Amino acid sequence: MIELNLTVLNHTGLHARPARELVNLAKKFSSKIQIAHGDRSGNAKSLISVLKLGVASGGEICFQISGEDEAEAAEQLRQAVLSGLGESVSVNGSHPESESEPTSTPVEVPEVSTPKPRPSDFSFPVDLRGVAASSGLALGPIFQLQVTTVSSDTSYQGAQAETARLYKALASATEELSELSAKLTADGVTDAAKIFDVHADLIADGALLDQVKAEIDAGKRATKAWADSIESYATELSQMPDPILSARSSDLRDVGRRVTGHLTGASHQMELPTEPVVIVAEELFPSETAMLDPNNVLGIITASGGATDHAAILARALALPAIVSAGPDILKQANGTKVLFDGSVGTIALNPSDALQEQAKAAIEKQRARNEALREAAKQMAKTTDGHLVEIGSNAGSLEDVQRGTENGTDGIGLFRTEFLYLGRDSAPTEEEQGSIYRSILEELNGKPLIIRTLDIGGDKVVPYMDLPEEANPFLGVRGIRLSLSQLDLFKAQLRTILTLPDVSAVRIMFPMIATLEDWSKARAVVTELQKETGVTDIKVGMMVEVPSAAVLADLFAREVDFFSIGTNDLTQYTLAMDRTNSVLTAQLDGLHPAVLRLIARVAEAAKAAGKWVGVCGELGGDLDAVPILVGLGLNELSVAPPLVGQVKDRVRNLSYTDCQKLAKAALQQTSAAAVRELVRKH
Numbered sequence: 087m088i089e090l091n092l093t094v095l096n097h098t099g100l101h102a103r104p105a106r107e108l109v110n111l112a113k114k115f116s117s118k119i120q121i122a123h124g125d126r127s128g129n130a131k132s133l134i135s136v137l138k139l140g141v142a143s144g145g146e147i148c149f150q151i152s153g154e155d156e157a158e159a160a161e162q163l164r165q166a167v168l169s170g171l172g173e174s175v176s177v178n179g180s181h182p183e184s185e186s187e188p189t190s191t192p193v194e195v196p197e198v199s200t201p202k203p204r205p206s207d208f209s210f211p212v213d214l215r216g217v218a219a220s221s222g223l224a225l226g227p228i229f230q231l232q233v234t235t236v237s238s239d240t241s242y243q244g245a246q247a248e249t250a251r252l253y254k255a256l257a258s259a260t261e262e263l264s265e266l267s268a269k270l271t272a273d274g275v276t277d278a279a280k281i282f283d284v285h286a287d288l289i290a291d292g293a294l295l296d297q298v299k300a301e302i303d304a305g306k307r308a309t310k311a312w313a314d315s316i317e318s319y320a321t322e323l324s325q326m327p328d329p330i331l332s333a334r335s336s337d338l339r340d341v342g343r344r345v346t347g348h349l350t351g352a353s354h355q356m357e358l359p360t361e362p363v364v365i366v367a368e369e370l371f372p373s374e375t376a377m378l379d380p381n382n383v384l385g386i387i388t389a390s391g392g393a394t395d396h397a398a399i400l401a402r403a404l405a406l407p408a409i410v411s412a413g414p415d416i417l418k419q420a421n422g423t424k425v426l427f428d429g430s431v432g433t434i435a436l437n438p439s440d441a442l443q444e445q446a447k448a449a450i451e452k453q454r455a456r457n458e459a460l461r462e463a464a465k466q467m468a469k470t471t472d473g474h475l476v477e478i479g480s481n482a483g484s485l486e487d488v489q490r491g492t493e494n495g496t497d498g499i500g501l502f503r504t505e506f507l508y509l510g511r512d513s514a515p516t517e518e519e520q521g522s523i524y525r526s527i528l529e530e531l532n533g534k535p536l537i538i539r540t541l542d543i544g545g546d547k548v549v550p551y552m553d554l555p556e557e558a559n560p561f562l563g564v565r566g567i568r569l570s571l572s573q574l575d576l577f578k579a580q581l582r583t584i585l586t587l588p589d590v591s592a593v594r595i596m597f598p599m600i601a602t603l604e605d606w607s608k609a610r611a612v613v614t615e616l617q618k619e620t621g622v623t624d625i626k627v628g629m630m631v632e633v634p635s636a637a638v639l640a641d642l643f644a645r646e647v648d649f650f651s652i653g654t655n656d657l658t659q660y661t662l663a664m665d666r667t668n669s670v671l672t673a674q675l676d677g678l679h680p681a682v683l684r685l686i687a688r689v690a691e692a693a694k695a696a697g698k699w700v701g702v703c704g705e706l707g708g709d710l711d712a713v714p715i716l717v718g719l720g721l722n723e724l725s726v727a728p729p730l731v732g733q734v735k736d737r738v739r740n741l742s743y744t745d746c747q748k749l750a751k752a753a754l755q756q757t758s759a760a761a762v763r764e765l766v767r768k769h
């Protein structure tokens with residue numbers, strides 16, 4: 087038996103989507119896999135069991151794996167958990183996209199790609215209060231959503247017949263769910279569509295089905311056994327202290343009701359609005375939210391539910407203002423009653439006066455125009471008030487990330503982390519596979535620049551099929567360019583794929599973890615050799631500056647490279663000697679530390695003196711406090727998480743380059759990161 091202890095890095099812990107990834111991976115192995123967290127444990131092949139562990143971000147989990155393929159299972163689970171189970175966790179433990187709403191409670195915002203409206207500055211006398219679930223103002227007549235259920239059921243037909251009835255109902259429900267998922271995907275709400283994939287997994291859950299079958303065997307009708315089992319699991323989930331996990335009880339009841347419908351022949355009839363209204367309901371299930379026509383919905387208020395319910399997530403995906411948990415009084419309001427609410431703060435006014443309605447309409451229009459302007463403006467490049475241009479690119483590890491970048495107005499991909507193409511599979515991608523992904527990316531970018539970083543494997547990014555030796559300090563070991571130089575075939579295959587793309591004019595190649603001039607010369611020589619082989623004469627080759635030695639010697643490197651991109655995640659880790667994966671150190675691991683800023687300043691100066699382009703592709707680029715300093719230090723580009731592009735461009739447009747230069751100079755004289763932040767905020 088193998089025991090494996092790991093830390094969950096995902097921003098919102100093991101919530102539905104990563105839990106699903108984990109379970110699906112565990113199911114691929116014949117070994118018995120138990121997972122434990124604190125004093126709870128369960129079967130790692132059961133989604134409900136995994137959810138019930140209630141693992142929050144930074145939580146420790148322990149796998150106990152026993153069986154023929156235990157070694158392979160342990161390695162793949164280890165690698166999958168550390169690389170974020172399908173979510174792009176940054177290895178210092180924070181979710182890159184979480185920066186978009188730094189002060190809000192953690193909700194599953196990363197599942198939603200639609201830009202969210204900013205909080206309004208419009209206030210009004212409040213009649214009722216609820217929990218802010220999707221920001222924006224809404225004004226309109228109330229429409230009480232009623233769901234009527236017509237059902238019939240048979241008496242107990244014996245265990246075999248009841249089990250057959252159950253499976254038939256489950257099959258029909260699964261088919262419906264896949265249709266719903268397809269509808270949302272076709273409507274462009276791809277991320278929200280995945281909610282229904284999770285529903286499909288919930289009803290196929292081994293632990294749940296075992297319980298239902300046991301109850302049927304004990305003499306219960308399929309309908310009753312199903313409803314009781316769903317309710318017992320949902321109650322248990324709803325009592326979890328983590329709001330994201332407790333909100334999954336609503337998903338379980340929703341999908342439970344769907345199967346019950348098929349078992350009893352019940353139909354849920356929902357009268358839908360035919361003109362724009364504010365939907366009011368006791369609780370809105372995800373499937374009901376998905377049925378609503380956004381053109382006829384001004385906003386949503388529910389009496390119960392939580393801000394992390396999937397219904398709330400869907401509301402955000404559809405950019406509909408929403409309040410949940412407003413209490414029972416909202417249900418007593420007659421249809422047609424005018425209501426005004428602010429989904430950013432959870433305030434509700436009933437029967438607003440004519441004057442207030444007029445003001446609200448003006449505020450809604452202003453808000454709509456602002457959101458539109460921000461998104462529209464992001465299509466253009468950003469210049470400071472005194473005309474200094476700063477490129478705002480985005481980071482990516484997949485084609486989907488690139489698409490998110492272009493949707494949000496990116497100026498290009500400042501960092502494409504190619505190692506993600508190698509993770510989560512059994513063997514390295516072939517040159518054809520890699521080439522086809524790069525081609526799709528270039529097509530999506532339509533001429534915008536793409537910086538492809540060569541493999542940065544090692545550290546916490548482990549690729550099991552490479553069979554690399556264990557290292558005592560992987561972050562100080564054979565990582566990044568060191569690994570590529572020790573596995574030349576792999577490195578050459580990657581470079582050859584890049585150099586043989588039909589059009590490389592938009593592509594730049596970048597090496598990770600360059601620490602010495604020797605590293606650079608060796609890696610550059612490999613590209614030169616392959617340029618000769620492929621006949622590509624003109625390709626820009628640059629390096630990441632993420633090791634302090636590279637920053638210290640930036641003037642020497644600047645003579646050799648075509649460009650620099652500063653990886654502030656590693657540069658901070660190595661400068662402050664603080665492991666980026668150590669959650670105890672997270673609060674102190676701040677790229678605005680003057681020691682890191684002085685290194686960034688040194689690189690920017692060296693680049694400028696040599697006439698070379700320099701960007702920042704670490705998380706610091708998307709930190710709104712850091713933006714004025716980085717601009718002031720003379721960075722040509724900031725490459726940030728896709729949802730941040732609009733905000734960072736907006737921030738740049740409201741800065742004066744001259745002021746930023748003064749601010750940056752003053753920041754270098756501060757004694758701590760906290761002092762730098764205070765300086766920026768005062769400024």
Ligand code: PEP
Nearest residue numbers: 632653654655656703704
């Ligand atoms: C960095 O170190 O800042 C960086 C961008 O690289 P990664 O986060 O992939 O190590």
Ligand code: MG
Nearest residue numbers: 632653655656
């Ligand atoms: Mg790095």
